[in-house]
Amino acid sequence: MKNNPPRVALFATCLVDAMRPQIGFAALALLEQVNCVVEVPMGQTCCGQPALNSGDQDGTRKIAKQNIKLLAGFDHVVVPSGSCAATIKKDYPDLFEADPVWHAKAVDLANRTYELLSYMSDLWGWRPKDVSYATTATYHDSCSGLRSLNVQAQPRKMLADVTGLELLPLEGANVCCGFGGTFCVKYPDISNAIVGEKAAAINATGAALLLGGDLGCLMNMAGKLHRDGSKVRAFHTAEILAGMGDGPAIGETA
Amino acid sequence: MSNAKKAIFAAIRKALPAPASAPTIAAELTQLRARVTATRPDRVSGPPDEVFLDRVQSPGVAATAERIISWDEFPAVVMRYAEQHHLAPNIALQPHPDLEALNWGGCQTHDHIHTDETLAVGLALGGIAETGTLIFHSSPQSPTLFAFLPLHHVVAVPYKNIWSWMEDYVASFDGKSPPRNVNFVTGASGTTDIEGALVRGAHGPGWLHIVVVGAAAQ
Amino acid sequence: MNAFQGRVTAALADATLKIAIDRTTNTARSKRTAAIAAWPEFAKARELGRDIKDHVIANMEYYLNQFETNAKKTGAKIHWARTGQEACEIVVGICKAANAKSVTRSKSMLGEEIGLPHALEAAGIERVETDLAEHIIQLAGEAPSHIIWPALHKTREQVGELFKAHHTDPGALETVEQMVNSARRNLREKFMAADVGISGANFLIADTGAICTVTNEGNAELTTTPPRVHIVTAGIEKLVPSMVEAMTMLRLLVRSATGAELTQYTTFHTGPKRAGDVDGPEEFHIVLVDAGRTTMLAEGLAEMLRCLRCGACMNHCVVYRQIGGHAYGATYPGPMGSVITPSLDGLEKSQDLPRACTLNGQCQEVCPVAIPLPKLIRGWRTKAWVQGYEPLHTAWALRIWEFLAVRPVLYQLASNMALRIMPVFAKGGWISKMPLAGGWTRYRDMPKPQGGTFLAQYKKHQAAK
Ligand code: SF4
Numbered sequence: 001m002k003n004n005p006p007r008v009a010l011f012a013t014c015l016v017d018a019m020r021p022q023i024g025f026a027a028l029a030l031l032e033q034v035n036c037v038v039e040v041p042m043g044q045t046c047c048g049q050p051a052l053n054s055g056d057q058d059g060t061r062k063i064a065k066q067n068i069k070l071l072a073g074f075d076h077v078v079v080p081s082g083s084c085a086a087t088i089k090k091d092y093p094d095l096f097e098a099d100p101v102w103h104a105k106a107v108d109l110a111n112r113t114y115e116l117l118s119y120m121s122d123l124w125g126w127r128p129k130d131v132s133y134a135t136t137a138t139y140h141d142s143c144s145g146l147r148s149l150n151v152q153a154q155p156r157k158m159l160a161d162v163t164g165l166e167l168l169p170l171e172g173a174n175v176c177c178g179f180g181g182t183f184c185v186k187y188p189d190i191s192n193a194i195v196g197e198k199a200a201a202i203n204a205t206g207a208a209l210l211l212g213g214d215l216g217c218l219m220n221m222a223g224k225l226h227r228d229g230s231k232v233r234a235f236h237t238a239e240i241l242a243g244m245g246d247g248p249a250i251g252e253t254a
Numbered sequence: 255m256s257n258a259k260k261a262i263f264a265a266i267r268k269a270l271p272a273p274a275s276a277p278t279i280a281a282e283l284t285q286l287r288a289r290v291t292a293t294r295p296d297r298v299s300g301p302p303d304e305v306f307l308d309r310v311q312s313p314g315v316a317a318t319a320e321r322i323i324s325w326d327e328f329p330a331v332v333m334r335y336a337e338q339h340h341l342a343p344n345i346a347l348q349p350h351p352d353l354e355a356l357n358w359g360g361c362q363t364h365d366h367i368h369t370d371e372t373l374a375v376g377l378a379l380g381g382i383a384e385t386g387t388l389i390f391h392s393s394p395q396s397p398t399l400f401a402f403l404p405l406h407h408v409v410a411v412p413y414k415n416i417w418s419w420m421e422d423y424v425a426s427f428d429g430k431s432p433p434r435n436v437n438f439v440t441g442a443s444g445t446t447d448i449e450g451a452l453v454r455g456a457h458g459p460g461w462l463h464i465v466v467v468g469a470a471a472q
Numbered sequence: 473m474n475a476f477q478g479r480v481t482a483a484l485a486d487a488t489l490k491i492a493i494d495r496t497t498n499t500a501r502s503k504r505t506a507a508i509a510a511w512p513e514f515a516k517a518r519e520l521g522r523d524i525k526d527h528v529i530a531n532m533e534y535y536l537n538q539f540e541t542n543a544k545k546t547g548a549k550i551h552w553a554r555t556g557q558e559a560c561e562i563v564v565g566i567c568k569a570a571n572a573k574s575v576t577r578s579k580s581m582l583g584e585e586i587g588l589p590h591a592l593e594a595a596g597i598e599r600v601e602t603d604l605a606e607h608i609i610q611l612a613g614e615a616p617s618h619i620i621w622p623a624l625h626k627t628r629e630q631v632g633e634l635f636k637a638h639h640t641d642p643g644a645l646e647t648v649e650q651m652v653n654s655a656r657r658n659l660r661e662k663f664m665a666a667d668v669g670i671s672g673a674n675f676l677i678a679d680t681g682a683i684c685t686v687t688n689e690g691n692a693e694l695t696t697t698p699p700r701v702h703i704v705t706a707g708i709e710k711l712v713p714s715m716v717e718a719m720t721m722l723r724l725l726v727r728s729a730t731g732a733e734l735t736q737y738t739t740f741h742t743g744p745k746r747a748g749d750v751d752g753p754e755e756f757h758i759v760l761v762d763a764g765r766t767t768m769l770a771e772g773l774a775e776m777l778r779c780l781r782c783g784a785c786m787n788h789c790v791v792y793r794q795i796g797g798h799a800y801g802a803t804y805p806g807p808m809g810s811v812i813t814p815s816l817d818g819l820e821k822s823q824d825l826p827r828a829c830t831l832n833g834q835c836q837e838v839c840p841v842a843i844p845l846p847k848l849i850r851g852w853r854t855k856a857w858v859q860g861y862e863p864l865h866t867a868w869a870l871r872i873w874e875f876l877a878v879r880p881v882l883y884q885l886a887s888n889m890a891l892r893i894m895p896v897f898a899k900g901g902w903i904s905k906m907p908l909a910g911g912w913t914r915y916r917d918m919p920k921p922q923g924g925t926f927l928a929q930y931k932k933h934q935a936a937k
Pocket residue numbers: 728778779780781782783784785786808835838839840841842843
């Protein structure tokens with residue numbers, strides 16, 4: 001790849017775009033450290049997951065087609081979210097099963113799409129150099145990344161090379177936090193009970209930081225922790241790896 | 255054909271309009287069978303009777319067990335067991351000729367089983383090492399309820415009839431018509447129905463003592 | 473508030489229920505995990521189990537015929553039932569023909585599904601549930617709340633009260649042992665006095681016509697052996713080709729259900745009493761029940777017919793573990809129930825079940841036959857959307873959002889506008905209350921957006937370069 005650096009599109013996701021642009025900039029900072037040419041396509045909005053999980057396949061297909069067109073021609077598409085990456089990689093092809101032309105395009109896009117943390121680790125073997133952060137952290141595995149894309153060891157390996165950072169195990173790290181996209185607002189009582197247990201497990205680690213790879217889940221857990229008066233601060237893993245851990249955590253003002 | 259059967263088959267046919275031929279089905283099944291060996295828990299290393307003895311006493315099965323070399327020792331084992339558990343030497347003896355041929359002097363035996371039997375003595379057809387399972391085939395010599403009604407069940411099993419894996423047992427009866435009941439018994443009766451806590455002796459025996467009879471010549 | 477939400481609210485408010493759920497499901501999960509860890513071949517076995525079930529389902533006609541022919545040869549009487557009601561009528565008919573006053577039943581989820589307990593009662597036949605958990609809920613007059621532990625919602629204290637009220641000479645009921653012993657004593661004579669014993673079947677063995685039951689208590693054999701008549705009710709999807717496949721399925725089923733390697737009692741029943749047998753039933757009936765299975769086959773739910781009823785999916789379900797089984801309002805709770813119930817009871821009535829799921833996928837991960845439960849659950853959401861069941865306000869919110877999502881310029885405008893409004897509601901970095909966000913902020917704070925979309929900031933950034 002040395003001679004021909006891949007052209008990479010960063011697909012920031014709707015949540016990062018609206019709620020926490022810093023994750024987008026962290027992703028850019030990481031991608032700049034490997035030999036690729038990064039672009040941020042301006043026509044991006046959302047992967048369409050809210051529509052898909054609400055059962056509106058036609059609506060999702062419209063959004064998917066827009067993204068397939070937008071992201072054509074890039075060597076790689078990188079997404080700082082396991083769940084949105086999985087939608088593009090796993091669900092887009094299924095959505096076009098009955099349409100051979102679009103199915104082929106969806107499969108092509110799926111093959112070029114990566115979740116950010118596994119992209120850095122699996123494709124580039126990247127490890128942080130000269131990033132130090134003397135604190136304790138615990139890691140929650142968001143479900144889609146974990147189960148659809150096998151993101152589990154990679155973030156931990158990379159975090160292990162952050163000088164001074166001690167990773168404490170989270171009991172039930174692979175158990176859903178109760179976010180579930182629209183689930184958390186359609187069934188807030190159930191979601192609250194689930195995230196309540198998760199917050200208790202996070203507090204029990206004694207860690208200062210909560211890290212993860214999906215902003216949706218992080219907002220859910222951080223929001224619950226804050227409501228309950230916990231001192232645990234939450235970051236996207238990319239922010240720590242990019243050395244942005246000294247900035248405000250989720251829900252903190254600069 | 256009953257109307258219900260006709261309707262069910264019509265519904266299946268509608269959902270699966272192109273049924274495969276019998277040879278195709280058989281060929282597919284052969285392929286599935288070829289995959290079984292690679293899926294078995296690969297832990298039965300060593301002679302099956304030794305693994306079996308180990309397994310039945312493991313925490314998961316939690317039976318007690320011992321080995322005797324000859325059948326003649328079996329009544330004494332039963333007497334000792336009764337003594338240890340403070341049971342009267344009054345036993346329901348499974349009506350199997352091999353058991354009846356032994357010398358049961360010193361205890362009372364009867365060949366049927368009561369609803370509230372305390373101690374029954376039986377003979378299993380064989381065992382499975384993989385799981386620590388006893389196998390009973392029902393017959394006039396092996397009534398099913400002997401394995402279910404007593405509180406204590408002492409069972410002899412010939413060491414030669416201990417198979418390594420469940421499939422080995424199945425293979426040795428392949429093509430033979432099965433008895434009315436094949437009972438796999440793996441440990442004493444238990445229940446976890448109240449708060450997931452394991453309690454023994456729910457309806458079946460609360461104690462299972464297994465006696466492997468015989469050993470390979472050293 | 474709809475009926476589901478009402479049941480959820482009640483369940484979440486019941487602290488005892490949560491204690492009971494945790495006690496059993498926590499044990500179940502850790503035991504299963506240990507059992508799978510001790511079986512490195514599990515992944516391969518799971519694929520084989522999946523393929524065996526798919527093979528049987530794809531060739532259902534063939535195997536059903538084979539099973540029927542072989543079972544008849546052993547002297548079993550075969551009955552076919554299209555619906556649950558038909559199945560109940562057949563069972564009650566057999567009981568009446570046998571002049572039965574009392575029947576014992578060994579736990580069968582199919583029996584619950586088709587309403588057999590009620591049908592027997594309505595026919596004036598004494599019904600004795602013999603599985604300890606079923607006995608508990610029979611005394612309590614309740615429905616099962618789990619497919620493996622039907623009385624999972626009851627604490628030991630509650631069971632003690634029940635036995636005290638209903639058992640003859642219960643003695644002390646302080647420990648679980650004492651409770652189990654009291655049940656043993658009270659059910660003993662009932663086993664022996666029953667005229668008919670009814671069981672389900674975990675597997676139907678096609679090449680011998682045998683049916684397989686698994687229990688830990690030994691109640692299945694005590695139910696099926698002493699009475700004159702044994703009736704089996706079984707779903708038509710319970711087939712396996714032969715004993716060889718039954719062994720693979722047993723390994724998967726038992727470890728997934730309780731974490732043991734095999735149930736204490738695994739029995740293959742083949743026809744009635746033989747010449748010379750001193751025990752065993754004189755009549756052996758097998759009722760093969762469709763009750764919606766062929767419908768599931770036709771409506772794209774064939775994968776669901778693999779289900780072994782092991783319960784692992786619910787033990788690992790974050791939703792089940794908060795609300796318990798009764799909140800689902802159906803025979804089958806948890807992930808598998810959320811797929812099956814809309815098919816059995818109709819989607820309109822049960823539309824909340826597939827929706828009340830985070831699609832986290834742990835159920836599929838632990839399912840011993842790899843049923844893609846999240847995909848099937850999402851399939852119901854698609855049907856619900858197409859059939860217009862989505863509540864109007866969320867449907868319209870989604871449509872407006874979709875309208876914007878395919879118009880990137882408008883979308884950015886709208887986002888940046890919203891981002892200018894949101895901080896108004898913030899205190900420090902957090903929003904704890906905001907119009908239209910009640911679903912979120914009722915229990916959680918929402919981080920204040922950092923200000924300006926990523927795309928807008930990026931553009932500025934690039935321009936400044
Ligand atoms: S769906 Fe799978 S995990 Fe759930 S009960 Fe059925 S077999 Fe078990």
